[in-house]
Amino acid sequence: xxxxxxxxxxxxxxxxxxxxxxxxxxxxxxxxxxxxxxxxxxxxxxxxxxxxxxxxxxxxxxxxxxxxxxxxxxxxxxxxxxxxxxxxxxxxxxxxxxxxxxxxxxxxxxxxxxxxxxxxxxxxxxxxxxxxxxxxxxxxxxxxxxxxxxxxxxxxxxxxxxxxxxxxxxxxxxxxxxxxxxxxxxxxxxxxxxxxxxxxxxxxxxxxxxxxxxxxxxxxxxxxxxxxxxxxxxxxxxxxxxxxxxxxxxxxxxxxxxxxxxxxxxxxxxxxxxxxxxxxxxxxxxxxxxxxxxxxxxxxxxxxxxxxxxxxxxxxxxxxxxxxxxxxxxxxxxxxxxxxxxxxxxxxxxx
Numbered sequence: 001x002x003x004x005x006x007x008x009x010x011x012x013x014x015x016x017x018x019x020x021x022x023x024x025x026x027x028x029x030x031x032x033x034x035x036x037x038x039x040x041x042x043x044x045x046x047x048x049x050x051x052x053x054x055x056x057x058x059x060x061x062x063x064x065x066x067x068x069x070x071x072x073x074x075x076x077x078x079x080x081x082x083x084x085x086x087x088x089x090x091x092x093x094x095x096x097x098x099x100x101x102x103x104x105x106x107x108x109x110x111x112x113x114x115x116x117x118x119x120x121x122x123x124x125x126x127x128x129x130x131x132x133x134x135x136x137x138x139x140x141x142x143x144x145x146x147x148x149x150x151x152x153x154x155x156x157x158x159x160x161x162x163x164x165x166x167x168x169x170x171x172x173x174x175x176x177x178x179x180x181x182x183x184x185x186x187x188x189x190x191x192x193x194x195x196x197x198x199x200x201x202x203x204x205x206x207x208x209x210x211x212x213x214x215x216x217x218x219x220x221x222x223x224x225x226x227x228x229x230x231x232x233x234x235x236x237x238x239x240x241x242x243x244x245x246x247x248x249x250x251x252x253x254x255x256x257x258x259x260x261x262x263x264x265x266x267x268x269x270x271x272x273x274x275x276x277x278x279x280x281x282x283x284x285x286x287x288x289x290x291x292x293x294x295x296x297x298x299x300x301x302x303x304x305x306x307x308x309x310x311x312x313x314x315x316x317x318x319x320x321x322x323x324x325x326x327x328x329x330x331x332x333x334x335x336x337x338x339x340x341x342x343x344x345x346x347x348x349x350x351x
Contacts, residue, residue, distance in 0.1 A: 017208070017231050020084040024232045025239035028080035032073050032243025039072045040247065040254050065252055068109045070260020073240035074102045080236040088226045089145060090274060093138060094233045094267060100134045101179060101266040105258035131176045131262070138270065139171035148222055152276045154283070154344075157220040157351045159276075174278050175269040181288035182265030183258060184295060184314050189250035191316060191330045195287045195337035196264050197241050202284050202341045203268065204234035206275040209348065220351055222276045230274060237267065250327050280347060286340035287333050291315055 013019055043066030078095060085091045107130075108122040122130070143149070149167035150159035163170055186192040209215040211228020244260075247253040256264075265288065272281050282289060294315035301309045311321035319329045 017211075017228055021204070021232045021235040024080040024084035024236040027083060027239070028073075028076045028236045029239035029243045031076040031079060032240045033246060035072050035076060036069065036243065036247050036254065039069065040066050043068065043254065065255055067113070067255040067257040068106065068259050069244055069248065069254040070102060070105060070256040070258070070263060073237075073244040073256070074098055074260060074263050076243065077233075077236040077240040080239065081233055084236070085232040086229050088229050090224075090227050090230045091233060093141060094230055094270060097134075097138055097175070097266050097270050098263050101131070101263040102259050104130045104134070105260065105262040108258040108262075128176070128180075131179055131266075132172060135172040135175040135179075135266070136168065138175060139168040142171060142273070143168050148224065148276065150222070150276070152222065152279070154277075154280045154347050155350055159222075170278070171273050174273060174281070175266050177292070178269035178272075178281065178285060178288065179262045179265035181285065181292040182268065183261040185288050185291045185316070186256060186261040187314060188316055188326050188330050189252040190245060190248050191333060192256065192261055192264070192288075193241055193245050193248055194330075194334045195285075196268065197238050197245075198334075198337050198341045199268050199284050199288075200234045200238050200241075200271075202344050203271040203275065203277070204231050204238075205345060206277055206348070207231045207234060207271065210275045219348055221348070224274065227274050230271060233267070234271065237264070250330065277344075280344055283340045283344035283347070287337045294318070 044064075078098060081091065081095060104122075104127065108127055111122055143165065149163045149165075151161055151163050151167075151170075152159055182192055182196065185195070206221075207230050208228055209219055210221050210224050211226065211231070213223055213225075215221070216223040241264075244254075244256065248256065268285060268288075269278075269281070272278050272284065277284065291314040294310060295313045297309050298313035301307055310318040312318050316329050316333065320326065
């Protein structure tokens with residue numbers, strides 16, 4: 001809509017990505033603030049969160065907290081994106097990713113709610129197959145579009161090697177991996193929300209430079225024509241997440257559910273692919289990867305040695321079991337996420 005006003009009526013201010021990105025931020029923020037209380041009121045009787053039986057004891061009191069807040073903030077972001085962005089290939093693919101993974105998450109959330117059991121949603125196998133199928137389709141579309149298949153590593157200017165068709169499987173792995181990583185992290189009030197904001201902000205910086213021919217050449221970043229428009233996707237999601245955090249901060253009035261976490265992780269993975277920063281996700285999504293690795297190590301250790309490494313996994317529960325208060329765990333993880341994203345931003349110049 002805003003780009004239409006520029007192209008057809010010559011309103012020059014809407015030509016700038018930065019202006020439209022800020023408008024998308026505020027629009028998604030206020031739409032989320034407006035819709036979320038209405039959704040919470042409805043969800044209190046229709047969509048409360050079943051708590052996992054083995055969760056720490058202090059989590060049992062959250063069983064009456066509404067869930068599926070992801071539907072609201074993802075929808076708000078989508079509205080803001082459609083209103084503010086030029087709907088080019090990259091923006092449309094981003095919208096497809098957000099909506100498709102949100103629908104997978106909704107199916108899982110509805111199953112848990114109707115079954116009144118945290119384990120009653122989609123089976124792990126079915127959810128993984130759905131995620132993998134959608135991620136493979138997205139990756140295949142990128143490959144057919146002749147998207148750059150070179151692999152880059154952090155702090156190095158030049159591509160390491162061309163992955164060719166193997167890139168499709170690698171990209172699908174990144175999308176599914178990040179989708180599940182954010183989902184695992186979403187276990188404490190606000191824990192997944194703020195690190196997601198940091199990741200999206202870092203990726204917005206990369207997107208802006210990568211989509212600009214002058215900046216990308218100066219910084220030795222791979223130039224991708226049109227990818228700068230996806231900055232609006234990032235800022236719209238940041239605005240929507242801040243609106244969600246208003247209600248998700250401890251004590252949470254609502255949880256994002258799989259409808260939010262699966263979608264957030266998938267889009268973070270996709271945006272990293274757009275800017276050739278797949279391996280830089282080690283820093284950009286450090287908390288999410290840490291949580292995932294803790295689960296892998298715990299399960300692997302228990303199956304091979306019969307012993308647990310952590311008191312409970314994912315690792316945020318380990319610290320709760322050590323006696324840390326929920327807020328302390330959450331804020332310390334936020335601090336770590338912020339520092340790791342600063343390192344990721346530094347990699348733009350230290351190359």
